[in-house]
Every structure is written in structure tokens, then in C-alpha cells.
Amino acid sequence: xxxxxxxxxxxxxxxxxxxxxxxxxxxxxxxxxxxxxxxxxxxxxxxxxxxxxxxxxxxxxxxxxxxxxxxxxxxxxxxxxxxxxxxxxxxxxxxxxxxxxxxxxxxxxxxxxxxxxxxxxxxxxxxxxxxxxxxxxxxxxxxxxxxxxxxxxxxxxxxxxxxxxxxxxxxxxxxxxxxxxxxxxxxxxxxxxxxxxxxxxxxxxxxxxxxxxxxxxxxxxxxxxxxxxxxxxxxxxxxxxxxxxxxxxxxxxxxxxx
Amino acid sequence: xxxxxxxxxxxxxxxxxxxxxxxxxxxxxxxxxxxxxxxxxxxxxxxxxxxxxxxxxxxxxxxxxxxxxxxxxxxxxxxxxxxxxxxxxxxxxxxxxxxxxxxxxxxxxxxxxxxxxxxxxxxxxxxxxxxxxxxxxxxxxxxxxxxxxxxxxxxxxxxxxxxxxxxxxxxxxxxxxxxxxxxxxxxxxxxxxxxxxxxxxxxxxxxxxxxxxxxxxxxxxxxxxxxxxxxxxxxxxxxxxxxxxxxxxxxxxxxxxxxxxxxxxxxxxxxxxxxxxxxxxxxxxxxxxxxxxxxxxxxxxxxxxxxxxxxxxxxxxxxxxxxxxxxxxxxxxxxxxxxxxxxxxxxxxxxxxxxxxxxxxxxxxxxxxxxxxxxxxxxxxxxxxxxxxxxxxxxxxxxxxxxxxxxxxxxxxxxxxxxxxxxxxxxxxxxxxxxxxxxxxxxxxxxxxxxxxxxxxxxxxxxxxxxxxxxxxxxxxxxxxxxxxxxxxxxxxxxxxxxxxxxxxxxxxxxxxxx
Numbered sequence: 001x002x003x004x005x006x007x008x009x010x011x012x013x014x015x016x017x018x019x020x021x022x023x024x025x026x027x028x029x030x031x032x033x034x035x036x037x038x039x040x041x042x043x044x045x046x047x048x049x050x051x052x053x054x055x056x057x058x059x060x061x062x063x064x065x066x067x068x069x070x071x072x073x074x075x076x077x078x079x080x081x082x083x084x085x086x087x088x089x090x091x092x093x094x095x096x097x098x099x100x101x102x103x104x105x106x107x108x109x110x111x112x113x114x115x116x117x118x119x120x121x122x123x124x125x126x127x128x129x130x131x132x133x134x135x136x137x138x139x140x141x142x143x144x145x146x147x148x149x150x151x152x153x154x155x156x157x158x159x160x161x162x163x164x165x166x167x168x169x170x171x172x173x174x175x176x177x178x179x180x181x182x183x184x185x186x187x188x189x190x191x192x193x194x195x196x197x198x199x200x201x202x203x204x205x206x207x208x209x210x211x212x213x214x215x216x217x218x219x220x221x222x223x224x225x226x227x228x229x230x231x232x233x234x235x236x237x238x239x240x241x242x243x244x245x246x247x248x249x250x251x252x253x254x255x256x257x258x
Numbered sequence: 259x260x261x262x263x264x265x266x267x268x269x270x271x272x273x274x275x276x277x278x279x280x281x282x283x284x285x286x287x288x289x290x291x292x293x294x295x296x297x298x299x300x301x302x303x304x305x306x307x308x309x310x311x312x313x314x315x316x317x318x319x320x321x322x323x324x325x326x327x328x329x330x331x332x333x334x335x336x337x338x339x340x341x342x343x344x345x346x347x348x349x350x351x352x353x354x355x356x357x358x359x360x361x362x363x364x365x366x367x368x369x370x371x372x373x374x375x376x377x378x379x380x381x382x383x384x385x386x387x388x389x390x391x392x393x394x395x396x397x398x399x400x401x402x403x404x405x406x407x408x409x410x411x412x413x414x415x416x417x418x419x420x421x422x423x424x425x426x427x428x429x430x431x432x433x434x435x436x437x438x439x440x441x442x443x444x445x446x447x448x449x450x451x452x453x454x455x456x457x458x459x460x461x462x463x464x465x466x467x468x469x470x471x472x473x474x475x476x477x478x479x480x481x482x483x484x485x486x487x488x489x490x491x492x493x494x495x496x497x498x499x500x501x502x503x504x505x506x507x508x509x510x511x512x513x514x515x516x517x518x519x520x521x522x523x524x525x526x527x528x529x530x531x532x533x534x535x536x537x538x539x540x541x542x543x544x545x546x547x548x549x550x551x552x553x554x555x556x557x558x559x560x561x562x563x564x565x566x567x568x569x570x571x572x573x574x575x576x577x578x579x580x581x582x583x584x585x586x587x588x589x590x591x592x593x594x595x596x597x598x599x600x601x602x603x604x605x606x607x608x609x610x611x612x613x614x615x616x617x618x619x620x621x622x623x624x625x626x627x628x629x630x631x632x633x634x635x636x637x638x639x640x641x642x643x644x645x646x647x648x649x650x651x652x653x654x655x656x657x658x659x660x661x662x663x664x665x666x667x668x669x670x671x672x673x674x675x676x677x678x679x680x681x682x683x684x685x686x687x688x689x690x691x692x693x694x695x696x697x698x699x700x701x702x703x704x705x706x707x708x709x710x711x712x713x714x715x716x717x718x719x720x721x722x723x724x725x726x727x728x729x730x731x732x733x734x735x736x737x738x739x740x741x742x743x744x745x746x747x748x749x750x751x752x753x754x755x756x757x758x759x760x761x762x763x764x765x766x767x768x769x770x771x772x773x
Contacts, residue, residue: 022655073570
């Protein structure tokens with residue numbers, strides 16, 4: 001389904017990319033808009049998490065179950081990110097074991113997902129979880145890829161190698177921005193990681209900086225864009241599920257006339 | 259976000275570190291508003307009588323032709339206040355490499371550098387000649403002063419009077435200290451801090467020069483000087499420019515005109531940055547730098563330590579309204595009381611102020627700023643702009659018209675009515691092969707309001723762009739990303755948080771002691 005649309009959009013876009021354009025590194029969601037989004041709201045705070053599951057561990061456990069979550073204003077805000085809708089699942093059954101208490105929750109349809117009020121404390125957090133989940137789903141079984149948060153590195157895309165170290169290419173989807181009303185876009189960025197000859201991550205900050213610097217210093221915008229294209233082609237089109245909405249990130253540039 | 263921990267202060271540290279990016283969350287792109295906006299290039303001015311055909315001289319061209327601005331001005335407040343510069347050179351005992359390279363460096367400073375190490379190199383005709391000084395005293399090799407790291411104060415005890423005598427001769431002293439640390443590493447940082455602390459306490463500007471070695475290479479000006487196949491001219495020029503700024507010289511200015519269409523200028527630019535207090539855990543200190551309409555540093559205000567507030571719904575920290583009111587009140591007062599500014603303000607109906615920070619202004623902070631401005635308004639009509647900057651834009655722009663797709667410096671793209679990305683680094687010519695540079699994001703938070711002096715986003719971007727050329731730390735244009743207000747405040751904050759700050763009445767406050 002996504003294949004045809006991707007080809008169409010890409011073809012139209014290529015026709016549009018004439019000389020005299022700026023390309024902005026933005027991947028606009030081409031899927032559902034984010035109005036009328038179903039989320040669970042359960043009255044509780046971080047203090048209600050069982051001590052075994054504090055912080056990172058709770059996030060890992062909920063991500064394993066395909067649930068994104070955030071705490072804001074005395075509520076747990078959660079939503080399925082595995083393709084199910086909130087009203088198809090029983091949240092209590094899935095996650096109540098992680099909490100000291102469980103009050104009856106409700107499914108709320110929110111229409112202000114990209115509002116100033118919810119954007120930072122709730123929406124960004126849910127979206128980051130959803131992208132993280134989608135990246136794992138997309139790259140499942142592909143052993144060359146290392147996923148670290150919302151960054152993906154490709155072990156075989158070596159951009160530089162020295163006597164004892166080498167540097168690989170990665171991409172970050174950590175920056176998410178609002179696009180018009182009820183929509184979002186990603187701003188993908190190239191990232192690098194540095195390994196030694198025994199394939200261990202180089203921990204010395206100075207050596208890491210020097211090696212990564214030597215890769216970036218020779219990288220003009222055109223080369224950057226080639227690197228971006230080469231790694232993103234393994235990831236896009238990316239479908240990101242957020243309860244009753246499916247976001248689709250197909251292309252990573254937006255062109256404007258100069 | 260989840261790791262914000264109000265109880266033990268860990269969250270506060272994270273928040274301050276992330277201040278550089280926190281305004282990202284305020285960005286909302288409007289598809290119908292995205293367009294390129296035009297930014298005018300403001301020339302560096304080296305002389306009041308500089309003709310318009312010399313408008314786009316770079317720093318080296320300008321200084322070579324005219325000398326520094328402060329010898330070429332009719333403004334008595336801007337004129338150079340000293341006749342000459344006297345150097346003192348310190349080196350750590352038992353560090354032969356440092357001593358050897360210091361000798362080379364100091365001789366180049368005195369006698370000039372005329373080697374041509376490759377195509378991209380430049381000559382330097384000696385400090386005295388390039389900066390048109392009456393006297394420059396540069397010590398001979400045997401006059402260098404050895405010190406033991408950790409005991410620098412002992413080497414100074416018997417020499418304090420020497421420094422005082424320099425002022426009596428109408429000159430300014432500068433201390434050059436060699437060491438084995440480097441700004442990009444924390445290794446041996448205590449050496450750097452010791453030098454800065456000891457000389458700042460004596461009210462003497464100090465320039466640290468590094469020789470830093472690591473497994474497969476090295477860094478620092480003393481390391482680079484011995485790389486004979488590596489161009490050294492620009493490093494030497496930067497070194498000399500830093501010295502000139504640190505003794506209180508003014509190499510060039512840029513006029514802060516809002517736009518070509520109007521005669522309005524921004525009279526004061528105020529930059530605010532925060533650091534965690536090293537002495538009170540969980541507490542924050544704010545540093546405010548004030549630049550006048552010529553880009554001169556008028557002064558610095560620091561806040562008392564305070565506990566910043568964390569509000570769930572906003573990223574970063576929120577400054578208590580009263581603290582914001584106090585620091586802005588103090589900044590305006592400092593400017594109004596300054597003889598250099600006072601004369602200009604007395605002739606004006608309205609004073610325009612731009613306030614910069616690396617986070618969005620929270621309503622309670624805006625309330626504090628408004629109170630501070632209202633407090634002054636009895637005697638002075640003030641308009642103020644609130645400008646948030648994102649240090650690293652999440653969005654890049656590629657200029658497909660150019661060979662390497664690099665947008666030229668000064669390119670700006672509007673994202674909505676109040677937000678634009680702005681390229682402050684890179685080449686003016688897009689065709690040049692240079693590494694990709696990240697733009698900044700400029701957010702004009704109160705644009706369109708009656709009290710905002712700016713009338714368009716173009717004017718705001720022009721203003722920010724002008725201030726990025728006012729750093730006086732490098733002779734290479736387009737190599738500093740943030741406006742001088744925020745760069746300076748960051749440097750001062752970094753040093754002050756480590757207990758290094760001149761005394762209130764120190765002459766150092768009229769210099770760029772912190773660069």
C-alpha cells in the first residue's frame with residue numbers, strides 16, 4: 001500500500017526539485033493527522049510506580065508491550081504503539097503490575113495533541129516512544145543495525161578508518177517538530193559512532209571527538225545529504241503507530257524556492 | 259524528561275546543560291509561511307572615515323589597511339586609552355617543549371611571520387606594527403618566568419609591583435602563560451584555571467597558550483607552531499587579536515542598524531546565560547552581558563545564587579520573576595550610568611533593547627522583564643525585544659544551486675511568523691568547499707507587540723546576524739555561531755562558576771578578559 005504512494009510522492013518531488021531550491025531536512029508525516037487521538041488517562045503519578053520498575057526500567061517494560069507513556073498533571077498518559085487502538089486493549093491487565101495502585105482509567109480522545117500545553121510534557125514523549133518502537137519493528141532481524149534510543153547506526157557503513165579506530169554512520173530521529181495544526185515532522189540528523197579495532201565503542205572522549213571531527217570536517221552539505229540518503233533508505237518509509245492513528249514518513253526533504 | 263529530579267538537584271544540572279536546545283519545543287512550522295528571507299551584510303568598521311568601497315573588508319584586511327578601530331575614531335569614548343602593551347611570559351618548570359615553542363611564538367609576535375607554509379597562509383608583520391602601537395615590550399627568552407604548577411602565586415609574589423608600574427607608564431600588561439592543558443579536554447584543566455584565577459585576582463589579563471599531546475597527535479597553538487608544513491598565520495593573528503581585546507582594545511565595530519529602511523538602532527543588546535553554582539549545590543547563577551549600539555561590552559551583571567524552578571509543562575528551567583526583574587533592572591542601570599552610553603541616551607526619545615537567551619521566555623520571566631522596564635520608564639521610554647536562540651537548529655537547509663549545497667552565511671529561512679533558521683557560519687560564497695555548518699534558530703517571541711522595537715522577522719535576523727560578527731576572538735569571519743552577547747555571557751559564566759571573576763571595580767570589566 002505504502003509502496004505505490006511512496007513512488008508517486010517521490011516522483012512528484014523529484015520533478016519539483018529543480019535548480020534554485022533549498023531543501024530542508026524535514027520528513028513530514030504523510031499519514032493520519034493527529035486530531036481525535038485516543039489515549040488512556042489514568043490518575044496516578046511517578047510516585048505510584050513500584051520501586052523495582054523506576055524510571056528507565058518502566059519505559060523498557062512498557063515499550064516491550066507496545067505501550068508509550070508519560071506522566072503529566074497527576075495522570076499517566078498512555079497509548080498503544082504496536083498498531084492496536086486504545087479501545088481494543090485492556091491497559092489495566094497489561095501494565096497494572098508495575099504500579100502500587102491502579103485507579104479506573106478512561107480513554108480520552110484528544111484534539112490538542114500539538115498544543116503548547118501538551119506538546120512538551122506528553123506528545124513528544126509518546127511520539128519518541130512510538131518512533132523507537134517503529135524503528136525496532138522495521139529493522140528487526142537486520143543485524144547490521146544498532147538501535148540506541150531513537151538513533152540507528154549501521155555497522156557496515158564505515159565512513160572513516162584509522163590504525164586503531166573506525167567511525168560508522170548513523171541517523172538520529174530525536175528531533176520532532178510540529179507541522180501546521182495536528183501534524184508533525186521529523187528532522188533527521190546524521191550521527192557518528194567510533195569503535196576500536198576490537199569492535200568496542202571508544203570511550204575516551206577526546207579520541208572520540210577527534211575521530212568524529214575528522215569525519216565531519218570534510219563533509220560539506222552535499223556529502224552530508226548523500227550520507228543521509230544512504231542510511232535513511234534502509235529506514236524510510238517508516239510507519240509509526242499511535243493508537244488509532246498511523247503516521248507515515250516517506251521522504252526526508254521539503255523543497256522551497258529560493 | 260523523566261530524569262528531572264527536583265530533590266537532589268540532578269535534574270537542575272541536566273536542565274542547564276540542555277538550555278542550548280530547549281527552545282526547540284517552541285517551534286511550530288507553518289507550511290504556508292516557509293520562505294527565504296533576505297539578510298543584509300553589515301560591514302566591519304575599522305575607521306570612521308572608511309569609504310564605502312572598503313565595506314566588506316575582513317578583519318585582517320581591515321586591520322592591515324586602517325589599524326584597529328579605536329585609533330581611527332572621532333568618538334572620545336571609543337578612543338584607545340593606552341599607549342603600549344607590555345608582555346610577561348610564564349612557563350611551567352621542566353616542560354622543555356613548552357618553553358621551546360613559547361620562545362618561537364613570542365619571537366613571531368615580535369618579529370613577524372613571513373613563512374609561507376602552504377597556499378592558505380598569511381603573513382603577520384609583528385604585533386607593534388599590525389596594531390599600530392607606540393610601544394610594545396616583548397621579553398627576551400631569558401626574561402621568561404618559570405613557575406611550578408600549583409604554586410603560580412609564589413612566582414607572582416615578588417612581581418606584583420612590576421604590573422602596577424606598567425599602568426603608571428600609560429601601558430597595559432598582558433600575561434602569556436604556557437601550559438599542557440587544552441580547552442577541549444578536562445585533562446590538566448587545573449593548570450588553566452590556576453593561571454586564570456591568579457592573574458584575574460591581580461586585575462591583569464592573561465592569555466593561556468596550550469601544548470597538548472595525545473596518543474596520535476596534539477592540539478593547541480604551541481603544538482601547531484612546530485608543525486612546519488601546517489599554515490600558522492591565521493593562528494597567530496587570532497592569538498594577537500585575543501591579546502588586543504584582552505588589554506581593552508577595540509579592533510572593529512559594527513553599527514546595529516535595524517534595517518536599511520529605517521534609522522532605528524538597537525541601543526543595548528543584553529545576553530543572559532545560566533550556570534550551576536559550584537559553591538551551592540542545586541543553585542543557579544545568571545550572567546548578563548550588555549553590549550551597546552557599537553557592540554562594545556558595557557559590563558556584566560551576575561545574579562545572586564537562586565533555585566530555578568522546574569515546571570512540568572515547559573522544558574528547561576524557569577527563572578523566578580523577581581530574579582529576572584532584578585538582573586534586567588541592574589543591566590539597564592549599568593548601561594544608563596555608563597558615561598559612554600549616557601551621552602547617547604540623553605539625546606533619545608526611545609531606547610531599544612534586545613534581550614537574548616538560549617531558551618524561551620516563560621510568562622513569569624516576561625513579567626519580571628516588564629516590571630524592570632516599567633521601573634525605568636519614568637525617565638526613559640524603552641522598547642524591548644525578547645529573542646530566544648536555539649544553538650543548533652534541528653533543521654538543515656541545502657542550497658541545491660551551489661556545487662557543494664552549502665548555504666551561504668547570512669541565509670535565513672522563515673518557518674513561521676516569529677521563527678527563522680539563520681546561517682551565521684560558513685562562507686559568504688556558497689560555491690566554496692567548506693564543511694557543513696549548523697544554523698541557529700531565531701525566535702522573536704514578542705514580535706508584533708507594541709513594545710517590540712522590531713517590525714519584521716528580517717530585522718530580528720539582521721540584528722542577531724550582526725552580533726555574530728562581533729566576537730573579536732577570531733580573524734576568520736563566519737566561525738562563531740552565537741551572537742556575541744551569548745558567547746560572552748557563556749564564557750563569563752563558565753569562569754565565574756569556577757570562582758574566577760574580576761573585582762567589581764576592576765579595569766578588566768572594560769576588556770575581553772574572558773575570551
